[in-house]
Amino acid sequence: MSDIKIEGYEFKPGFKGMAKDTGSDQTMFKGVHWGKAMMWIFLLSDTFIFSCFLISYMKGRGSTIIDWPNPSEVFGLHVFGVDVPLLLIAIMTFVLITSSGTMALAVKYGYEKNKKMCGWLILATAIGGLTFVGMQAFEWGKLIHEGVRPWENPFGAPQFGSFFFMITGFHGTHVSIGVIFLFIYAYKTFAGHYDQGKRGWFTTMKGDYVEIEILGLYWHFVDLVWVFIFAFFYLW
Amino acid sequence: MSEDFNDNKTIQAQSSEAISGGGSGIGADADYVRPAEVADQDLYHGHSFITKWIFCQDAKVIGVQYFLLATFTGIIGLILSWLMRLQLGFPGLAPFMTAEHYYQFVTMHGMIMVVYFLTALFLGGFGNYLIPLMVGARDMVFPYLNMVSFWSFFVAVAVLLASFFVPGGPTGSGWTLYPPQAILEGTPGSGWGIMLMCISLILFVAGFTMGGLNYLITVLQARTRGMTLMRMPLTVWGIFTATVLAMLAFPALLVGALMMSLDNVLGTSFFMPTILKAGEVLEYGGGSPILFQHLFWFFGHPEVYIVALPAFGIISDLISVHARKNIFGYRMMVWAIVGIGALSFFVWAHHMYVSGMNPWFGFFFATTTLIIAVPTAMKVYNWILTLWRGNIRLNTVMLWCLGFIVTFVNGGITGIFLGNVSVDVPLSDTYFVIAHFHMVMGIAPLMVIMGAVYHWFPLVAGRFLDEKLGKWHFWLTFLGAYSIYFPMHYLGFIGVPRRYFEMYDSPYVTSAVGMNEFISLAAFIVGAAQFILIYNIIKTLKTGKPAGHNPWQACSLEWLTPTVPPEHGNWGDRLPTVHRWAYDYSVPGAKEDFITQTTPPSEVANTEVEKT
Numbered sequence: 001m002s003d004i005k006i007e008g009y010e011f012k013p014g015f016k017g018m019a020k021d022t023g024s025d026q027t028m029f030k031g032v033h034w035g036k037a038m039m040w041i042f043l044l045s046d047t048f049i050f051s052c053f054l055i056s057y058m059k060g061r062g063s064t065i066i067d068w069p070n071p072s073e074v075f076g077l078h079v080f081g082v083d084v085p086l087l088l089i090a091i092m093t094f095v096l097i098t099s100s101g102t103m104a105l106a107v108k109y110g111y112e113k114n115k116k117m118c119g120w121l122i123l124a125t126a127i128g129g130l131t132f133v134g135m136q137a138f139e140w141g142k143l144i145h146e147g148v149r150p151w152e153n154p155f156g157a158p159q160f161g162s163f164f165f166m167i168t169g170f171h172g173t174h175v176s177i178g179v180i181f182l183f184i185y186a187y188k189t190f191a192g193h194y195d196q197g198k199r200g201w202f203t204t205m206k207g208d209y210v211e212i213e214i215l216g217l218y219w220h221f222v223d224l225v226w227v228f229i230f231a232f233f234y235l236w
Numbered sequence: 237m238s239e240d241f242n243d244n245k246t247i248q249a250q251s252s253e254a255i256s257g258g259g260s261g262i263g264a265d266a267d268y269v270r271p272a273e274v275a276d277q278d279l280y281h282g283h284s285f286i287t288k289w290i291f292c293q294d295a296k297v298i299g300v301q302y303f304l305l306a307t308f309t310g311i312i313g314l315i316l317s318w319l320m321r322l323q324l325g326f327p328g329l330a331p332f333m334t335a336e337h338y339y340q341f342v343t344m345h346g347m348i349m350v351v352y353f354l355t356a357l358f359l360g361g362f363g364n365y366l367i368p369l370m371v372g373a374r375d376m377v378f379p380y381l382n383m384v385s386f387w388s389f390f391v392a393v394a395v396l397l398a399s400f401f402v403p404g405g406p407t408g409s410g411w412t413l414y415p416p417q418a419i420l421e422g423t424p425g426s427g428w429g430i431m432l433m434c435i436s437l438i439l440f441v442a443g444f445t446m447g448g449l450n451y452l453i454t455v456l457q458a459r460t461r462g463m464t465l466m467r468m469p470l471t472v473w474g475i476f477t478a479t480v481l482a483m484l485a486f487p488a489l490l491v492g493a494l495m496m497s498l499d500n501v502l503g504t505s506f507f508m509p510t511i512l513k514a515g516e517v518l519e520y521g522g523g524s525p526i527l528f529q530h531l532f533w534f535f536g537h538p539e540v541y542i543v544a545l546p547a548f549g550i551i552s553d554l555i556s557v558h559a560r561k562n563i564f565g566y567r568m569m570v571w572a573i574v575g576i577g578a579l580s581f582f583v584w585a586h587h588m589y590v591s592g593m594n595p596w597f598g599f600f601f602a603t604t605t606l607i608i609a610v611p612t613a614m615k616v617y618n619w620i621l622t623l624w625r626g627n628i629r630l631n632t633v634m635l636w637c638l639g640f641i642v643t644f645v646n647g648g649i650t651g652i653f654l655g656n657v658s659v660d661v662p663l664s665d666t667y668f669v670i671a672h673f674h675m676v677m678g679i680a681p682l683m684v685i686m687g688a689v690y691h692w693f694p695l696v697a698g699r700f701l702d703e704k705l706g707k708w709h710f711w712l713t714f715l716g717a718y719s720i721y722f723p724m725h726y727l728g729f730i731g732v733p734r735r736y737f738e739m740y741d742s743p744y745v746t747s748a749v750g751m752n753e754f755i756s757l758a759a760f761i762v763g764a765a766q767f768i769l770i771y772n773i774i775k776t777l778k779t780g781k782p783a784g785h786n787p788w789q790a791c792s793l794e795w796l797t798p799t800v801p802p803e804h805g806n807w808g809d810r811l812p813t814v815h816r817w818a819y820d821y822s823v824p825g826a827k828e829d830f831i832t833q834t835t836p837p838s839e840v841a842n843t844e845v846e847k848t
Contacts, residue, residue: 026461
């Protein structure tokens with residue numbers, strides 16, 4: 001952000017500015033909250049986790065002898081007498097991306113110290129996430145009902161079930177953890193912890209609206225990962 | 237370009253030319269350091285025994301906790317190695333040493349030493365204790381997370397050790413845990429053992445991630461005034477880069493461990509090909525065992541450097557302090573650490589030359605492997621050039637440093653043998669490999685740990701360790717370790733395979749049997765010698781010579797705290813202000829042979845101090 005002012009320090013634009021910040025004392029990322037820097041690095045690490053999963057998936061799918069099932073059939077829904085491919089996934093993706101939008105708005109209202117709007121938007125995000133997890137549970141239930149298991153698959157290669165349940169499960173865990181934190185943060189916003197700078201339990205860290213942005217980073221990341229999972233599982 | 241940087245007086249790290257401080261231009265003005273950007277850290281001070289010593293948020297206490305728990309697990313690893321050597325040197329002497337137990341001990345020894353001892357000790361132990369002190373911070377940036385990190389490690393160790401007491405015992409698949417044999421019946425611990433191993437590794441990775449985020453953000457965002465990245469001691473650089481590697485490499489281990497658990501518990505076939513067992517086809521099929529090897533070694537090779545880089549950093553500081561000379565080529569050392577770290581992600585498949593992968597892959601990975609030798613050799617030359625014409629104090633710390641250089645060069649050279657495909661193939665799975673990696677990432681980092689313990693014990697405990705006991709400890713360890721691993725090169729050349737429980741009546745027996753007995757005896761002595769250190773610590777904790785402030789006349793910040801040992805919050809009322817790098821030893825013209833990092837330029841105006 002360009003509106004950060006630091007006493008005795010003059011910012012430079014572009015690559016020179018980056019080199020100057022790197023060579024300076026105290027901080028490398030000027031004016032960046034510790035927690036925010038931490039979340040970025042955590043997400044980098046998490047990216048490696050999901051990359052390992054998806055690369056393993058590509059390897060597993062590429063080397064099976066039995067054919068991979070056709071995604072538009074396996075993931076299709078039978079609604080009103082018509083087979084619609086990818087219907088549920090389209091709704092799930094839409095809900096999750098929308099929740100990213102409400103999250104971004106929550107961050108904006110948070111920085112404007114608009115407690116009410118911020119709290120409701122976080123709650124809306126949490127409900128979006130919950131809906132996503134619910135629909136994922138429905139999809140899991142449908143596939144399990146049709147006989148797909150982590151170790152077997154009536155439609156083709158058994159690795160389909162293994163990778164599908166593992167990777168969507170791991171992603172779903174991420175979403176669920178995010179939803180839990182969203183509810184906690186919504187409570188903290190409404191209770192005014194961020195306005196008062198209330199300290200957390202067993203720590204001296206003061207509450208600040210930047211925490212919402214940090215959670216927002218996580219939430220957007222989980223969305224982005226979903227886009228990749230969507231592409232790899234449903235469109236390939 | 238350089239004019240662009242002139243507006244900031246703290247940015248002087250760009251040049252390493254000496255400036256002669258001839259009065260003019262150097263005054264109180266030169267002492268100016270930009271005000272603090274971030275408000276002083278508010279700390280949670282413990283009030284009870286539990287919050288002060290058990291669930292403690294002070295990085296120094298957490299560091300000591302990590303150190304003690306890692307050492308405890310390390311001693312278990314040591315005892316396991318004794319039992320292995322007992323079997324190899326004197327087969328049949330101990331009736332309880334069955335083949336199953338042998339494999340279990342091999343596996344647990346390897347995993348404990350690499351992950352739960354060396355990694356936890358260097359990053360969790362030294363990292364926690366030294367990073368905040370060396371960069372001039374009050375504590376790690378997220379003390380609560382840091383506490384949770386240690387307790388995750390504690391649970392990980394507990395789960396790991398619990399596998400000794402479950403049905404079937406711990407896993408016996410070798411520390412690499414290769415499937416399919418790791419989870420097939422017939423391998424010891426194929427049910428519970430491997431499951432607990434995977435759970436323990438996942439917990440370790442989770443706990444380490446919490447700690448690692450702390451180390452990185454403390455270095456990047458919480459340095460004190462005047463502390464630029466290029467003024468940090470190399471210890472911090474080593475630990476920092478190793479943490480970056482860990483954050484990017486551990487994910488592969490986590491994914492591998494998770495997929496293996498699912499293969500084991502749910503019966504998926506990620507890594508399991510179609511298997512015929514006693515004429516019957518197993519339920520598994522269609523998976524790829526090589527995939528696990530790739531995941532494992534994408535973690536496994538950076539892991540070598542996660543252990544080695546902190547050792548490189550620490551040894552640089554110890555040599556510099558005890559040779560009373562600045563480290564030769566500081567910036568070259570920093571770039572070598574970073575370069576080795578980056579390259580370590582492109583060499584993993586040199587562990588897999590015999591896995592049947594495409595030979596062109598082997599060619600690629602041999603090339604990248606040999607390129608790593610360049611920055612590594614640069615570091616060795618720089619250590620030697622730092623010693624060259626130094627005012628060397630030949631105390632225990634320096635002995636460990638010299639021991640490190642010798643063992644590391646030895647292990648590094650055999651690494652060049654093994655990096656080449658054509659040489660590696662015949663040497664694969666022989667004792668040559670054992671000799672190589674124990675020399676380079678077992679003994680060499682251990683030498684650094686020992687040197688670091690003798691060096692920083694006066695800071696942690698306020699008293700010196702006993703020098704005489706220290707020298708006994710060093711010589712027994714150094715000569716003993718050579719007696720163990722040097723003959724193993726020969727065993728490898730004559731083709732003695734590793735991981736064999738017994739040689740029975742094979743032709744190797746004639747020439748290898750006496751050597752195996754000798755190695756085992758040396759191993760018993762070296763292992764026992766480590767207890768000298770424990771005795772030394774217990775003895776000097778109460779009765780040792782008091783160290784006082786800055787007993788080694790060092791420049792770096794960790795020795796400049798108002799109280800020794802440092803209290804919670806490290807710096808009393810005021811954070812230190814840094815004016816120079818950590819290596820101003822024997823500066824011509826200076827009153828003493830060291831200038832601390834906090835000495836302002838006006839006080840050393842007439843010296844030929846490095847411009848940093």
